[in-house]
Amino acid sequence: MKSIVRKLKHVIPSRPGIKFCITSGTNSIREWLLCARRIFSVNLSDNTEIVDEYERKFSKIVGTNHAISFGAGRMALYAILKAINIEEGDEVIIPAFTCVVVPNAIIYCKALPVYVDIDPETFNIDIKKIESMITSRTKAIYAQHTFGLPCNMDEIKKLADEYGLIIIEDAAHALGSFKNNKPVGSLSDVSFFSTDHTKTISTHVGGIAATNNHILAKKIRKIQLQSPYLSDFYVRQILLTFMLEYILFSPFLLWIGRPLHVVLIKFRLLFYFSDELEIKKPEKYPYPCRLSSVLAEIGISQLKDFEKNQQHRRLVFNYLERKIKWNAVQIKDFNSSIMLRYSFLVKDRNEFEMRFKRYFDLGIWFTSIVQGRQNKLDRVCYISGSCPIAEYVADHIVNFPTHSRISIKILKKEVEKNLKWVGDQMVHFDIKDIN
Numbered sequence: 001m002k003s004i005v006r007k008l009k010h011v012i013p014s015r016p017g018i019k020f021c022i023t024s025g026t027n028s029i030r031e032w033l034l035c036a037r038r039i040f041s042v043n044l045s046d047n048t049e050i051v052d053e054y055e056r057k058f059s060k061i062v063g064t065n066h067a068i069s070f071g072a073g074r075m076a077l078y079a080i081l082k083a084i085n086i087e088e089g090d091e092v093i094i095p096a097f098t099c100v101v102v103p104n105a106i107i108y109c110k111a112l113p114v115y116v117d118i119d120p121e122t123f124n125i126d127i128k129k130i131e132s133m134i135t136s137r138t139k140a141i142y143a144q145h146t147f148g149l150p151c152n153m154d155e156i157k158k159l160a161d162e163y164g165l166i167i168i169e170d171a172a173h174a175l176g177s178f179k180n181n182k183p184v185g186s187l188s189d190v191s192f193f194s195t196d197h198t199k200t201i202s203t204h205v206g207g208i209a210a211t212n213n214h215i216l217a218k219k220i221r222k223i224q225l226q227s228p229y230l231s232d233f234y235v236r237q238i239l240l241t242f243m244l245e246y247i248l249f250s251p252f253l254l255w256i257g258r259p260l261h262v263v264l265i266k267f268r269l270l271f272y273f274s275d276e277l278e279i280k281k282p283e284k285y286p287y288p289c290r291l292s293s294v295l296a297e298i299g300i301s302q303l304k305d306f307e308k309n310q311q312h313r314r315l316v317f318n319y320l321e322r323k324i325k326w327n328a329v330q331i332k333d334f335n336s337s338i339m340l341r342y343s344f345l346v347k348d349r350n351e352f353e354m355r356f357k358r359y360f361d362l363g364i365w366f367t368s369i370v371q372g373r374q375n376k377l378d379r380v381c382y383i384s385g386s387c388p389i390a391e392y393v394a395d396h397i398v399n400f401p402t403h404s405r406i407s408i409k410i411l412k413k414e415v416e417k418n419l420k421w422v423g424d425q426m427v428h429f430d431i432k433d434i435n
Helices: 002-011 029-038 048-062 073-083 101-108 153-163 214-226 232-248 254-266 293-304 306-324 328-334 349-356 388-396 408-425
Strands: 066-070 091-095 112-116 138-144 166-170 190-194 207-211 341-345 397-401
Touching (some): 029 232, 029 293, 048 066, 048 190, 048 207, 066 073, 073 101, 073 166, 073 190, 073 207, 073 214, 091 101, 207 214, 232 293, 293 306, 349 397, 349 408
Parallel strands (some): 091 138, 138 166, 166 190
Antiparallel strands (some): 066 207, 341 397
């Protein structure tokens, strides 16, 4: 009980009011009602026709011949690693600015994640630093489109072709983005997406592997079909969590919804995959597991509203870019990108969060070089100090969400009021800052 009280002290606001968070921002009352109808259904998982429909609609959006669903994005990644025969002793090059579930999936295959530093302006992997990390054991390059901005796939492809490597495209943040007039997710050998409650579309939990390679698709599909569904108990818990989050994280209720959410988590009434700190494949639930058909129904509903979702994200991002101008150099790429978050660096992140806390519960990403793990980074094979730019960025990054619940009117009001202060706080990386 004391631990609950301590947590509540950090989330109970001083007064009621409108407030926005990063979660459940794209979902609709239509999907809430769908969950309410389905939560007591006998069949929650194995309606394959619904899952097939969802996969077909998803593949059309991402421009691939195949889309294969899983219970989470991390599980889709794991299935990809298995399909491309990543084995003990193999190496996979990844950016040192990602979610911890990425190195975890590699480690679950008994392989080694090899970290490469990032570009401090785009937050994507630094192309110039990849080649020096390639060894005879390197099997794949992991190309992450951070916050929705496509990375330099042309240069990554040159390296992959020269050294005979597979490219795994991480499009978890980038559904709807384009590069060279092609959808992100179709730019490489194979890709994966996440549809959890913080992503471009939300099925609360879920992921998709996508590819145009028929042989790879067949292998990934085999892994999917051999994987079990979550139990009906867990699926009902997911639906309950979806419904509660939709209400508790409403801008009008977040002031009280956030502390209630803390209590519900403490008493384990809500469901989230919780393997961020696991260095062995989880056993509490099947890993990987298949996407339940009721969640595929939510996905189909989300795709119906996808164009509207994209328009709002562009509106938020374009406004912030006009005012803050962090991305001026890369503006051509941003015009064809759907940005999950508008991100930039500031001198003092705590002060930034305090400045905007009246209306925004920002939940900033990535505050570690592997978001979800703040310490003992050696457990995921990271050597402290090896990627100094990523470490600096993790200490200084802030981001605004762009989802449909964000009020452009309130955002404009708060940014305009604090614009000069934000300009003074904004900082671009200088090598002297880490010496």
